[in-house]
Amino acid sequence: MLSLLLLLQAQLPHDALHYDITLIPSDTGTHVLGEVQTTWRLRSTSPVRMKLDSSMRVIRVLVDGKPNTRLSRTMYARSETEVDVPHQKRAGDSISTRVRYRGLPRDGLVGGGNSYGERTIFADNWPDRAHFWFPTPDIPGDKATVSFHVQVPVGQQVIANGALEKIDTLPYRHTVWHYSLNTPVPVYTMVVGIGRLARTPLPNAACAVKCVSLSLWSYPQDSAYAVESFRRAGEMVQYFSRLLGPFPFASLAHVESSTRYGGMENATAIFYDQKLYRERKLGEALIAHETAHQWFGDAVTAREWSHLWLSEGFATYLATLWIGHTAGDSALRTRMGTAAEKIFGSAATERPVIDTATSKLTELLNSNSYQKGAWVLHQLRGIVGDSVFFGGLRRYYSTYRDSTTLTADFARIMSEAAGRDLDWYFAQALTQPGYPVLDVRWKHENKQLIVEVAQSQKAEWGTYRIPGLELQIDGKMVRIDVDGRNVRTVIDGISRRPKKVVVDPNGWWLLKTRSVNGER
Numbered sequence: 001m002l003s004l005l006l007l008l009q010a011q012l013p014h015d016a017l018h019y020d021i022t023l024i025p026s027d028t029g030t031h032v033l034g035e036v037q038t039t040w041r042l043r044s045t046s047p048v049r050m051k052l053d054s055s056m057r058v059i060r061v062l063v064d065g066k067p068n069t070r071l072s073r074t075m076y077a078r079s080e081t082e083v084d085v086p087h088q089k090r091a092g093d094s095i096s097t098r099v100r101y102r103g104l105p106r107d108g109l110v111g112g113g114n115s116y117g118e119r120t121i122f123a124d125n126w127p128d129r130a131h132f133w134f135p136t137p138d139i140p141g142d143k144a145t146v147s148f149h150v151q152v153p154v155g156q157q158v159i160a161n162g163a164l165e166k167i168d169t170l171p172y173r174h175t176v177w178h179y180s181l182n183t184p185v186p187v188y189t190m191v192v193g194i195g196r197l198a199r200t201p202l203p204n205a206a207c208a209v210k211c212v213s214l215s216l217w218s219y220p221q222d223s224a225y226a227v228e229s230f231r232r233a234g235e236m237v238q239y240f241s242r243l244l245g246p247f248p249f250a251s252l253a254h255v256e257s258s259t260r261y262g263g264m265e266n267a268t269a270i271f272y273d274q275k276l277y278r279e280r281k282l283g284e285a286l287i288a289h290e291t292a293h294q295w296f297g298d299a300v301t302a303r304e305w306s307h308l309w310l311s312e313g314f315a316t317y318l319a320t321l322w323i324g325h326t327a328g329d330s331a332l333r334t335r336m337g338t339a340a341e342k343i344f345g346s347a348a349t350e351r352p353v354i355d356t357a358t359s360k361l362t363e364l365l366n367s368n369s370y371q372k373g374a375w376v377l378h379q380l381r382g383i384v385g386d387s388v389f390f391g392g393l394r395r396y397y398s399t400y401r402d403s404t405t406l407t408a409d410f411a412r413i414m415s416e417a418a419g420r421d422l423d424w425y426f427a428q429a430l431t432q433p434g435y436p437v438l439d440v441r442w443k444h445e446n447k448q449l450i451v452e453v454a455q456s457q458k459a460e461w462g463t464y465r466i467p468g469l470e471l472q473i474d475g476k477m478v479r480i481d482v483d484g485r486n487v488r489t490v491i492d493g494i495s496r497r498p499k500k501v502v503v504d505p506n507g508w509w510l511l512k513t514r515s516v517n518g519e520r
């Protein structure tokens with residue numbers, strides 16, 4: 001009973017609505033003084049619980065702007081990793097907490113010299129490293145709006161989420177940069193970047209749908225290269241806006257930074273690894289991937305990490321669609337083929353895409369979340385056709401924009417769009433490991449082609465349904481339904497013995513054809 005009660009409480013963290021973050025980094029190091037006011041909607045009478053790493057010393061906590069004195073002795077409780085703030089309010093009430101703290105962040109807010117030896121500070125939160133530098137429950141399912149007030153010496157610039165509202169000049173050669181984002185985003189995308197940064201405005205994008213203000217932020221030494229690398233950034237916003245619906249925010253900045261990832265899709269301010277700039281290796285697919293995340297990841301957010309494919313699989317497939325849009329369908333198929341090879345060679349293939357057993361979140365950055373997630377979408381598109389698929393994607397985006405989802409939400413929207421139940425497909429694609437391995441035999445008799453398809457993958461991977469599997473019989477395309485371990489199909493009207501039968505010639509399915517008539 002007790003454990004059940006604890007479980008219920010654990011499932012009901014209070015809902016953070018807005019973070020107002022003031023940061024004063026020391027002029028020379030990464031030691032920071034922070035003050036964060038958070039507005040909450042309470043879900044219970046239990047204390048407001050925030051994670052804050054032990055390297056941050058809490059100086060003061062206010063509740064609704066006042067010291068928490070009405071509650072006798074307990075103003076707040078500080079454990080190794082958490083700050084608990086008790087209160088006397090009820091579920092449904094709102095409350096604000098204001099935590100002042102200082103310290104040298106061990107992670108999450110990364111300082112030190114950039115690749116040119118100049119001082120920079122960049123936040124890098126994914127997946128749950130925000131609480132190393134500001135107090136937050138630090139979970140993907142609790143989105144909030146955010147504003148930043150960041151004090152820096154004159155000569156340093158600040159980029160953060162949302163719109164730059166103003167820059168105050170202080171008397172002692174410092175400035176305070178105020179940013180605000182009025183759209184709720186996940187905490188792992190709430191960031192600041194500080195340093196000597198060159199800002200290059202790009203022309204507004206996607207004005208036929210809704211104008212988006214674009215800019216590049218790079219180290220001054222790299223600004224010419226940045227302009228060259230991001231020359232299609234506006235076209236990408238335009239392309240995805242038409243495909244998916246309006247860009248979720250008013251602006252988008254592409255930022256050179258020191259993220260540990262190649263790119264990180266921070267809302268309105270995508271951070272890219274400085275090494276890619278130094279080595280002049282910033283690729284278009286990466287830019288398209290991070291841009292697509294603004295729709296899926298930032299605006300529509302996977303509520304639980306185990307559903308990460310809703311973010312990474314979508315961004316990977318959308319980047320592939322961009323490549324197909326600019327370089328043609330064969331380029332798209334080549335990329336999907338490369339993705340398939342990666343899946344075939346990956347240990348992650350032994351696990352389902354929705355992987356609730358993996359406790360280390362960074363292990364979810366694998367071929368299941370990315371390449372197989374992209375394949376889940378590509379196969380779905382093959383099953384339902386372009387008009388249902390893209391109509392469903394648009395509906396999913398407009399329904400869940402600024403909110404969070406699980407896979408079932410996407411599956412429901414897609415089943416509605418298709419006018420039929422697709423749960424079987426999502427179950428096999430996301431909860432079964434592996435992929436189908438086919439051995440195909442055919443013979444020609446009496447103007448008929450008799451085709452036998454055997455699924456030869458290991459038993460632990462289960463059996464797959466492959467409806468409408470295309471067979472190219474010389475010049476003729478025929479579709480067969482494979483819905484069991486061994487399936488025999490008779491195709492009429494094949495007058496001559498075919499020279500060649502090709503399985504899935506257009507590459508709509510993630511599968512391996514191991515042999516055709518015994519030939520491997």
Ligand SMILES: [Zn+2]
Pocket residue numbers: 265289293311312315
């Ligand atoms: Zn990604």
